[in-house]
Amino acid sequence: MADGEEKKHHHLFHRHDKEEKQPRTPEQELKHHKNLEHLGEAAGVSAGAYALYEKHKAKKDPENAHRHKISEEVAAVAALGAGGFAFHEHHQKKDAKHDLKEHSSGY
Template identity: 50%
Template sequence: MAEEKHHHHLFHHKDENKPVVEEGVYSETAYSTDGPGGYTETSEVYAAASTPEVDYKKEEKHHKHMEELGELGAAAAGVYALHEKHKSKKDPEHAHKHKIEEEIAAAAAVGAGGFAFHEHHEKKETKEEDEEAHGKKHHHLF
């Protein structure tokens, strides 16, 4: 089985086939002394690699996807919190355990909602950057 294995990760995907665009060249000159009255000059040339072109549509789609995952997580944690609340009423012997699990699920729901809210604003910011990069102007009056 000499098949190539692809590992899919939830958050970070690395695009190994993206070309690196070289934008500038700079040089550095250093001087050192060889003793009394003499010096040596050493020059090195470096090529500076710039950041690759940003694909705003791809980035916007990524933030939209992450926002939806955050919403889904918030909904799932909220449903689980309600389930535990119901269980605490139906199972008085273990009510304290169910109350604690309800509170943990509620906290997870709030966290996931905050993540979704964050990604929503990242998506909006990416959309604005895309519009600015393509010449669309915004007139902010307030």
């Protein structure tokens, strides 16, 4: 390696290149948080639906009711976490929208 070169650090699935990362515009930031909010909402709905499915299976299959009850509780916790993530991203989106409004009115 030459004297002025930095060694790039590789993670398991991707690389972090500090010099290649472009700063986001306020529009891109708003879109990013909006997409993540929708992703969190979809994950919450699907995990909630799976929890209800497992609750139904616990009633229908008394032999394996304990296993279904555990799966139901895990899915309920996942739904709660996804809902919290969506709530967090909603607030990030509101902040990004406020920044966009400031940025556009600043000119």
